[in-house]
Amino acid sequence: MIDPIAVEAPQVPAQPVPAHVGRSYWRAAFSRLRRNRIGMASGALLLFFVLVALTAPLIAGFITHTNYSSQDLTNTFASPLSPGHLLGTDDLGRDTLTRLLFGAQVSMGIGFLAVFVSLAIGAAVGLVAGYYGGLIDGLLMRFVDVILAIPSIFLFILMSILFKPSTVTLALIIASVGWGSIARLVRGEVLSVRTRDFMVATRALGASDARLIIRHLLPNVLHVLIVFGSLYLGSVILTEAALDFLGLGINPPIPSWGNMLTNSETFFFHSRWLVLWPGVTIFLAVLAANLFGNAVRDAFDPRLR
């Protein structure tokens, strides 16, 4: 028999920290984030939703023993805690918990993808506009003005009719508007970094524009992207749920938190839970995303505190 304690990894002596290495900005930020209890708790909740989204088919297969579309018309509007249905069933006898699990795939998938694409486009536009200035800056920023002037919900509806969206296209539709504000923020930050001595020095060394932008400007605006991205996630989840609810996003049979609420009020007297669960789930996910975003902002941009 092997003593479990003995097979633990051998104790490595702590690496001596060189005296000249101060706490870098990033390490300080991460340590501030770790010490923020609400931030870490909401981060954990967000991680939970992500894990649920990733493992939804497994959970459905091994724990709830059903899938999101299997109907049971003999067991409609089952109440929560009924046998085999922890959160009850809907008007077609489908398991509510399983549908919520798969709904997480839609919300989280679209949420993260839309944030990522917005950040990528917004950063590229903001960096180029801020770095080159002049006519390029003027044109790009006027275009941003135009995009932001058209009410985003109208644009979403317009594009939803056009594309009959899938998960990916819906994320792209949301991102096609979301990059505007990021571009503005990044540009503003670039304007203040551009004139610093290190930029002038690097250019004097003969660095190309591309190298200056990617190697020297981008790391200096990265905190803007991290902060905005984490605050933006919650609003994407809300927008997406609203579009699904209106029937302009992800449509049945694929369940999403938004489309589970469509027409749910008609069943109010059969089962109140059908209205409650998806709403509470959206609320928790958005709350987790927003609180985590606040914590990230406090950690990475202490001036804003």
Added chain:
Amino acid sequence: MLKYLLSRVVATIPVVIGVTVVTFVVMHIAAGSYVPGLDLNPNLKPEDEEAIKRYLGLDRPWPEQYLTWIGGVIHGDFGRSMIDGSLVSRHIGDRLPATLELTVTAILLGVLISIPLGVTGALRRGSKLDHALTAMSVGGFAIPGFWLGLMLILFFSVQLQAWGLPFLPSGGVMTPGTGGGDLLDRIVHLIMPATVLSFVYLSIWSRFTRSSMLEVLAQDYVRTARAKGMSERRVVYLHALRNAVIPLVTLVGLELPSLVAGGLIVEVVFSWPGIGKLLYERAIQTDYSTVLGITTFAALLVVAGNLLADFLYAFLDPRIRYA
């Protein structure tokens, strides 16, 4: 001052042109020369279809169509519906009052409640009340508006009625057939949608007032006012608050566009016959030209709203004008 205002107006012109071009182009990528309903008629001959498209001007090149359309927009004509040929501008005119009734009420509610809440939070910074207000605003910001609307309807309209208690109407601006002369009836209809719509404003603006107020209270002139022996009430409400709400003006100004667009989901949930619901209904029927007209109208309003906020800000804060 005049120079500043003029420069703002001039800077707006390219945005106005851009907005109309972008909405027009997106719409035409979406619709092409599709006319809703034509494909449903099996007796329609190809030459009839061509004739209809020619009549609607869809056979001409895009730039020409754009110029014709924009010429109308300049004169307040936002085109005609693809479905029934009705004037989009007339639809907008019919629906605008209901939308404004809802959104103006919501914004007023938001301002009137969020400022006292924000000031209270700032004055009692770190107290239990402050924490509770913070929690409420964080929570309020995460509630999906359409779901809150559903829950309110289910409780205040459905459940109360089921219990035989007085209940709130679940939708519409007034009881059908009353003609809208009854003010009380209108207010009763307004309660729930306005509450839902003002919720988000409340969450954002009360936070904003709080932090803005905290910033102002730390200023030297507030200390000076206190040192002169001015009463705390005068310091807070006369000196601090007046400066703290200036940035809020911009924030509220930025919400002016939502006067038209912001209530879309609430309008749908509460069957509120406003612009947002109109756009939604027409979008589902693929009435592209109506959607285009409404979107353009709303976007122009956004531009105008931003301009107005700029003006208001310059008027309230002299530093802007001379910068």
